[in-house]
Amino acid sequence: MTCRDLSKSKIGRCYYCPIIDDKAGLINDPIILKLDEQRWWISIADSDVILFAKGLAIGHKFDVKIFEPNVDILAVQGPKSFMLMEKIFGKKITEINFFGFDYFEFAGAKHLIARSGWSKQGGYEIFVENTKSGLALYDKLFELGKEFDVKPGCPNLIERIESALLSYGNDIDNNDNPLECGLDKYVNLDTDVNFLGKEKLKEVRKQGITRKLMGVKIESKEINVAKSIKIIDEKNNEIGELRSGVYSPHFGKVIGIAMMFKPYWNNSQTFKIELNGTSFDGKVCDLPFI
Amino acid sequence: MTCRDLSKSKIGRCYYCPIIDDKAGLINDPIILKLDEQRWWISIADSDVILFAKGLAIGHKFDVKIFEPNVDILAVQGPKSFMLMEKIFGKKITEINFFGFDYFEFAGAKHLIARSGWSKQGGYEIFVENTKSGLALYDKLFELGKEFDVKPGCPNLIERIESALLSYGNDIDNNDNPLECGLDKYVNLDTDVNFLGKEKLKEVRKQGITRKLMGVKIESKEINVAKSIKIIDEKNNEIGELRSGVYSPHFGKVIGIAMMFKPYWNNSQTFKIELNGTSFDGKVCDLPFI
Structure with a gap:
């Protein structure tokens, strides 16, 4: 279920683990706690990972007990x-x-x-x-x-956006793979451990990603991101999409997390974005902000 | 995935279908639309059935395309x-x-x-x-x-409680089977169609259910059911749990949907329930109310 190699994991430790499907799309990005050699807790973000795990276990006839603890x-x-x-x-x-x-x-x-x-x-x-x-x-x-x-x-x-803590369902979902989301260090492709989507991720790594999550700063004092908002260049080409945004007192402007297309990853990249019918200037930057 | 026999289903029709796991626990109770012989839409309640379907399909190596349409x-x-x-x-x-x-x-x-x-x-x-x-x-x-x-x-x-439209996550969840939830007519155990949880449901049917969803009427003018509330008899024995409730102008009192334990299914069954520190009298009844 996870692309992170947990073969050397220790009891008493927590592990941030992207969980992916056969197409390497993110199912969730939980913290996994190793309670015992054969017992784990998966502390999930907003998706029913338990149903994915149950489906997999039933299909594969795995000898595993999956249940929601009363926690x-x-x-x-x-x-x-x-x-x-x-x-x-x-x-x-x-x-x-x-x-x-x-x-x-x-x-x-x-x-x-x-x-x-x-x-x-x-x-x-x-x-x-x-x-x-x-x-x-x-x-x-x-x-x-x-x-x-x-x-x-x-x-x-x-605080969450300034420190680039990703929100499953907002910044990332099943249409994104962990390499696009900057989760490279939790993707262990060079181990013997087999996992769902491993071949797909190898292919992605070989060909290189074509979009990735980045920070953006926008010359606005307020924003409301109910669903993703197009980011365009001066020629009106779509160059990315804003997925989260908030006014940051630290920067005195709006900052956000955006999925940016490949030719536009440079830190000097400027863009336009329409918020409530008004066009604002913005600039791409690295994550985290602080 | 579903205990309802869809082998004679027709294109252009909707089907209310309990979806269950290998233990016959309810995963969801969606409407399934048959778009074509090989194409279905599952219009779900509040759980990620898509993850269950993906897990099952991957584990079983089914030749099926599962995706969320843009609808x-x-x-x-x-x-x-x-x-x-x-x-x-x-x-x-x-x-x-x-x-x-x-x-x-x-x-x-x-x-x-x-x-x-x-x-x-x-x-x-x-x-x-x-x-x-x-x-x-x-x-x-x-x-x-x-x-x-x-x-x-x-x-x-x-309206939803008066007409006993069940709410997945409130009235029913993965710990309940469809026979306990009064969904008997959507459970087709006497067909050749194989489905997850069929053996378990046959066992349940043979032994009989020990609890079921029923209506309750409570002599109160208001209620707030944030989580299930114990229903007790005069001797303080727990005889069921209230899962949804609302003030009904039609009845001039609170009505609700409760999972009641077996010896207490009689329509003359009275009970006590504590709401905000006060004890109220109630009575069991059949569903729907209207």
């Missing part, structure tokens, strides 16, 4: 998350490496806690299996978090 | 939809039988129009492949629809 994820994110979590779980929690995980006791239950999360600021994700203990932990986080001004929140669009 | 569905629903649609497409459109479809020309494009929709009031679904023509049709529907007081809208929770 709710609680994310504690941001630079102060380390101090807050240490107050509850002690020094040991700050000793977890990035993308490592371990088990911690709270209110009579064990919680798998990973140093991960959909944010570049760092923090933890708590995989709550025992709801009662999880709710008590939630309250405790707010109680002890007062001094850090902890608040409920959700992923911040500005 | 947006426009629904024209309600008793006046027939008059409105006739004004645009002529008498021929009112001659389509329930769950039949045909092609109709508008603004230079052909549209597949089916007499279907997620409403018991009747109406049409227009499968828009040509966006430009579809947008023009949308405008035309409002222009000619003025005399019928046509308005944009979405499925109405009261």
Whole structure:
């Protein structure tokens, strides 16, 4: 299912893994947690990977049990998350490496806690299996978090785009392959491990990609990307499509993530884009922004 | 993929088809349109059936092309939809039988129009492949629809629960089989057609189901079902779970759809349910309500 070689993976580690189909189209880009030699959790983005896995397993008659565990994820994110979590779980929690995980006791239950999360600021994700203990932990986080001004929140669009955290369904989907999405380091074509779409990806690598995800900066103060928006050059040729965008206070303009066609990858490339009936100037750049 | 026998299905017809996995758990309950002997559209509820189909096809090495067509569905629903649609497409459109479809020309494009929709009031679904023509049709529907007081809208929770239109992800999911969900007439176990989960369903039919979807009426004026709510008897035993609920003006109380355990299927069965910390009385009934 994944083009990333997990043959040397270790128990207690998280792995960001593109999942692809036979045409190398992205099915999802989850974090996969290795719980045991024969047991994995796939912490998915917005698509039903479980149905893909079930279909594959049934078709191939694999001897595997696939089910949705009763887990709710609680994310504690941001630079102060380390101090807050240490107050509850002690020094040991700050000793977890990035993308490592371990088990911690709270209110009579064990919680798998990973140093991960959909944010570049760092923090933890708590995989709550025992709801009662999880709710008590939630309250405790707010109680002890007062001094850090902890608040409920959700992923911040500005931060996610500035740090180029891809959003499945927005920036990438089943029509894109991982090489087009800049996920090259998670594509292991030179191993003996067989995976779906491997031949297709070898072909893509040999011929080279014809489009790729890049950053764009647009001379506008606001944007609303409900669906992808055409990016054109001065001669009105379509040279790419904007897939996400947001006003960035850091840059004082709109930034976004766009799929750009091959001849237009140069960092000096300028373009035009129509937002709400008005044409704006833009410029291509590398990802991440910050 | 489906437990419904489609071997005698006809081109130009829609079929409501439970899709199940090898354990007979529901993957989805789409409408399947037979476009041609070798070509089908699966108009799905909220789950990625396409991933299940792709996984199955890859695993089984089926010679099949599975892709998401570029289709947006426009629904024209309600008793006046027939008059409105006739004004645009002529008498021929009112001659389509329930769950039949045909092609109709508008603004230079052909549209597949089916007499279907997620409403018991009747109406049409227009499968828009040509966006430009579809947008023009949308405008035309409002222009000619003025005399019928046509308005944009979405499925109405009261109407859907009163008429027991099941909602995938709310009333039913992968942990339920079609016999538990009252979909018996779409389960064809006595045919030669082989399908996933057939043996499992035969076993279920032989042993009998131990829970089933039923209607409930609750002596309350309001409800909010964010997740399923326990239904208990006077002795505090759990006898079922409420999965959807809404205040029904017709009954002057809350009605809902619940998965009830076997000994409690009698229409005279009363129960207790806690809503926002207050206990209310309820009674089991058959579906649909109206």
